[in-house]
Amino acid sequence: MNNNFNDLRAAVVGIGGVGGYIAAMLCKHYEHITLAARGSRKESLSQNGISMKSEIHGSFTAYPEKVTETSDIGAQDIIFICVKGFSVEQVCNELKEQVAANTIIVPVMNGVDNAEKIRKAFPKNIVLDSLIYISAFANEDFSISQVGTIAPLYMGTIVNDERHNAAVHIVNAFLKEAGIDCQIPADIEAETWNKYILNCSQNVITAYYDCDTGHIRENPERTAQFETLMDEAWSVAKAKNINVTQADIDELMRKFRYVFPATSTTSLQRDFHDGKPTELDMFSGYIIKEADRLNVPVPLTKELYTQLVKRI
Ligand SMILES: NC(=O)C1=CN([C@@H]2O[C@H](COP(=O)(O)OP(=O)(O)OC[C@H]3O[C@@H](n4cnc5c(N)ncnc54)[C@H](OP(=O)(O)O)[C@@H]3O)[C@@H](O)[C@H]2O)C=CC1
Ligand SMILES: CC(C)(CO)C(=O)C(=O)O
Structure with missing residues (x-):
């Protein structure tokens, strides 16, 4: 080199x-x-x-x-x-x-x-x-x-x-x-999963409701679903011994509530909306595969995945 x-x-x-x-x-x-x-x-x-x-x-x-x-x-x-x-x-x-x-x-x-x-x-x-x-x-x-x-x-x-x-x-x-x-972060694996947990929740929920972040945030039921998706992806991370901490999850939640602009959308939502090929399998699909392998329950991830697949 x-x-x-x-x-x-x-x-x-x-x-x-x-x-x-x-x-x-x-x-x-x-x-x-x-x-x-x-x-x-x-x-x-x-x-x-x-x-x-x-x-x-x-x-x-x-x-x-x-x-x-x-x-x-x-x-x-x-x-x-x-x-x-x-x-x-x-x-x-x-x-x-x-x-x-x-x-x-x-x-x-x-x-x-x-x-x-x-x-x-x-x-x-x-x-x-x-x-x-x-x-x-x-x-x-x-x-x-x-x-x-x-x-x-x-x-x-x-x-x-x-x-x-x-x-x-x-x-x-x-x-x-x-x-x-x-x-260069101290732990690239944890850093990668941190963002991935956000993708497996924010991307999936915005794609499911075909809306921006503001429309999830202002609706308590959708916000609760967002949190559940985050928890499910985090459970898989923990089962894989990835060092994503409660403080990391709290920080993601803080960003979701107060930092991301209300009008921000996600790549998955945009791809579904535009009828383009999507990364759904890279997000929910992979979480489900790993959850099943590791015996981690991820019911909401599975439900939204099943519904979203029907739209492809
Ligand atoms: N866009 C964003 O803001 C963010 C995206 N990401 C992630 O980054 C990754 C890339 O996303 P993004 O840039 O948005 O994707 P895009 O769809 O905008 O771009 C992907 C590009 O790859 C090209 N491509 C695919 N296959 C080939 C090939 N065999 N040879 C040459 N070019 C090829 C496509 O070309 P063609 O048009 O010919 O198919 C397309 O131009 C994804 O994993 C995404 O989730 C992460 C953070 C934010
Ligand atoms: C902007 C962000 C972080 C949303 O989760 C993203 O990575 C995406 O849209 O794919």
Whole structure:
């Protein structure tokens, strides 16, 4: 691995909301950035560059070194995978011939088993663990919008060895130098589950009622369901010995009650609303699978999952 960041070669796979944000920031700062996209998105990005309207970083257009399909990105030092959960297997297949022995792979996605799936596909590579708190989306014209005043990316490794820990620090510095708020938490597994518990409650309840956070909050019955979903996902985390504490859950509840804007929606709600493929299986589906394996009751998660599946 070359430690001169200007010489590093990095690719972003999946130029939607999250990948688009990371790609725009990297392209603005570094020379050797490849974007993996397909169809008309690929054509537009190669002709026009990547445009972003960000409430943190302002509006700008930046230009990647190369825009190509995932199966053609070539040798890279770092690959960021920013697709929806249901695309991970396909992306891994497309990357098979592209990943070199020293390539570091960083999924930046929701969910708790994507890094594991990627580790299985690339057992010799360093695959880091990460998550991002952001609200970002790709527009019809393939430009990216990022809303809100913060977008922290948490990164770490559940594989605790020297190689992995060194890689965390390199990728962290690489992202920070490009202006991305990258932080290394003490326990990345707990941090990932923390957000996942929020996704398994807030995303699911907003999708179920097809409404924003304000409409859950102002309704005591829906708020109680939100809390039950949180408790069920937390029970699964505890059964898996993940260190999510009562204080973490209280903090999620505080954010839900007082911090998230009333108009905030979730990715699952938007995907259901728009009739797009969803990450329901990555949220409730995985919780149910693990709950059944570990004998943890999750009745509300199962009920809402069953109802939501009928809408697909
Ligand atoms: N958006 C957000 O604000 C947040 C999202 N997340 C999480 O981040 C992850 C990514 O979400 P998000 O960015 O919203 O997703 P999007 O749907 O906006 O973007 C995913 C992109 O991946 C592309 N893609 C899929 N398969 C391939 C492939 N084989 N090769 C190249 N490109 C591919 C899609 O392209 P195409 O259009 O061609 O299908 C699409 O542009 C998810 O896990 C999500 O839950 C987490 C926090 C917030
Ligand atoms: C914004 C947030 C945190 C909502 O739970 C999210 O991750 C999503 O929409 O997928």
